[in-house]
Amino acid sequence: MTSKYRRLARQLQGQIEAGVWQSGDKLPSLRDTVKQSGFSLMTVLNAYQLLESQGWILAQPQSGYRVAPRQHSPANTARPALHAAEAVDINAFIFNVLQAGQRPDCVAFGSAFPDSSLFPQEQLARSLSRVARHLTPDQQLVLPPGCAELRRAIARRYAARGMAVTPEEIVITSGALEALNLSLQVLTRPGDWVVVEAPAFYGALQAIERLQLKALAVPVDVSSGLDLDALADALGRYPVKACWLMSHCQNPLGVSLGAESRARLLALLREHQVPLIEDDVYAELYDGEQAPLPLRAQDRDVLHCSSFSKTLATGLRIGWVSAGERAPDIQRLQLMSTLSTSAPMQLALADYLASHHYDRHLHTLRKVLLQRKQRFYQALCQQLPEQVRVHPGGGYFLWLSLPEGMDATRLYHRALAEDITIAPGRMFAAGEQFRHCFRLNVSLPWNSRTEAAIARLAALARELILGG
DSSP states (O other): OOOHHHHHHHHHHHHHHTTSSOTTOBOOOHHHHHHHHOOOHHHHHHHHHHHHHTTSEEEETTTEEEEOOGGGSOOOOOOOOOEEESSOOOHHHHHHHHHHTTOTTSEETTOSSOOGGGSOHHHHHHHHHHHHHTOOGGGSOOOTTOOHHHHHHHHHHHHHTTOOOOGGGEEEESHHHHHHHHHHHHHOOTTOEEEEEESOOHHHHHHHHHTTOEEEEEEEETTTEEOHHHHHHHHHHSOEEEEEEOSSSOTTTOOOOOHHHHHHHHHHHHHHTOOEEEEOTTTTOOSSSSOOOOGGGTOTTSEEEEESTTTTOGGGOOEEEEOGGGHHHHHHHHHHHTOOOOHHHHHHHHHHHHTTOHHHHHHHHHHHHHHHHHHHHHHHHHHSOTTSEEEEOSTTEEEEEOSTTOOHHHHHHHHHTTTEEOEEGGGGOSSSTTTTEEEEEOOSOOSHHHHHHHHHHHHHHHHHHTTO
């Protein structure tokens, strides 16, 4: 395991490379660094001396240490692909795409949610009706951490998977996005560096923009998942305060991390003492028979966020975060922002979960989604030009890539003019590296309407590739 002083030295080196400290800047005193880092004086002194020996800093008699002139710094070496963005500006584009997708006449391949007809709407309505009939005045407002019955129901679902999570660790939120945003806000301050994926769920990029954070985008491969060498590079070079990652059914690629990669990921984060926010909204939509465990199962310090929006009903907007010792901080922050999540909806969901129909519904949902994805995949492979690659992953999305240099946003606008929506690659990165890609939601039923939309989308892609 890396010694403490080397870990601190690497963190300070990352700050210098990131521009936190410029050539000639005076570094914090040994005493201040001890106070800020929690390390001993000897550890801090050894770290400073190591950086001095490597040419990163200079000792100044009677005045501490200063950053060495740039020419004294070690030469840059080849590093894994990593995109660092000090400012993220993507909200306006995402807003426009999501608004366009609300049109009722559109075939919504650009939607982020499963086909709502697959949800048990009648059973949920009965639960809501039952709760409404017996709702007492003191139940109409449930302050954080949320409805006790629902938190116990979620804790029991963790327990069924062999995970020890108490109801007290769980905070109910207005969907997973609020859980993720609150977690990020608890861990960071404006100007902090945060690791996200590339491509990433656009909600992460929006949160980073809103909170005035800096993004470190670590590449995700469509086959193997997160580039752990690039992550190690990011953690070594930058003062990262949090990571927002998906280990299962990553959105938009659909890829999941294998056991070896999961273990290395957690080891890296522990080594650098960086907390993980785990976005696990697709946990129940796995392919195959065995449900994958979240990273939270291997590390109790992970902030595990999920929701029922992708499995029961989009409109419920009920999510949660299993936040461990940080649960009180999440609660206080939620109380100052959204105050509370809908009490009747929480109670209705707790009532539905008590009926034991949920697992039966999930089994059917996974089976139907897999069948639909396979049908769409076959049609796309048959009809799209050979230059377009279709990447099948888990969940109900497909990730497609046009030839390098092309702009899927043009395809988006052409398709939208014919009442077909897609999610262009620009939504999933602060840079331009996925501009030639797009995501399709294939949870929709295969019928004459969707079949015609796929044929037309394939024709539009062909026209675009041919220069039309």
